[in-house]
Amino acid sequence: MEAMKKGNQRFRTGVRQNRNCLNEQRASAAGQYPAAVILSCIDSRAPAEVIMDLGIGDIFNCRIAGNVQNPDILGSMEFACKLAGTKVVLVMGHTACGAVKGAIDNAELGNLTGLLAKIRPAVEATTYTGQRSVENYAFVDAVARKSVEITLTDIRKNSAVLAGLEANGTIKITGAMYNLETGIVDFFG
Numbered sequence: 580m581e582a583m584k585k586g587n588q589r590f591r592t593g594v595r596q597n598r599n600c601l602n603e604q605r606a607s608a609a610g611q612y613p614a615a616v617i618l619s620c621i622d623s624r625a626p627a628e629v630i631m632d633l634g635i636g637d638i639f640n641c642r643i644a645g646n647v648q649n650p651d652i653l654g655s656m657e658f659a660c661k662l663a664g665t666k667v668v669l670v671m672g673h674t675a676c677g678a679v680k681g682a683i684d685n686a687e688l689g690n691l692t693g694l695l696a697k698i699r700p701a702v703e704a705t706t707y708t709g710q711r712s713v714e715n716y717a718f719v720d721a722v723a724r725k726s727v728e729i730t731l732t733d734i735r736k737n738s739a740v741l742a743g744l745e746a747n748g749t750i751k752i753t754g755a756m757y758n759l760e761t762g763i764v765d766f767f768g
């Protein structure tokens with residue numbers, strides 16, 4: 580958690596760590612010990628390694644539009660935490676998320692329809708006084724945050740492996756929101 584928080588601090592203040600990717604590649608070739616598994620959106624402006632100034636071998640990185648969970652993602656997280664020794668599961672949403680906007684608008688397109696359906700419960704669960712539309716950035720971001728919270732609940736509910744590791748104190752499961760405008764990753768815990 581500390582490495583991610585300090586890395587984001589470096590990123591947003593423009594003092595990124597001077598790293599040699601070739602050295603990192605060589606040093607990690609024989610084995611990997613990533614500290615965290617991150618579930619974040621495919622959004623091109625929110626690459627976890629870049630915005631938290633991390634290098635090769637530092638994190639497992641699951642990316643899917645709207646950072647929703649599914650059995651394959653849970654399987655990946657279980658591999659990370661149970662078999663590779665990863666200690667943190669971080670679900671990271673972001674502001675102005677296109678997938679969240681699509682869910683609010685009930686957008687329909689091929690396989691995307693089913694993906695957006697996974698975000699719909701967050702739209703309904705978001706308590707918000709004011710305009711509940713994609714034109715209201717504050718509402719869009721409130722839904723994105725709620726969606727991260729629901730995803731955290733779903734991870735615990737749908738993965739006995741991860742819930743067990745959390746219960747016995749082996750791993751931490753938590754969320755964060757990345758702000759595209761400020762570059763700040765706001766960690767829930």
Ligand SMILES: [Zn+2]
Pocket residue numbers: 620621622644645673675676677678679
């Ligand atoms: Zn997004």
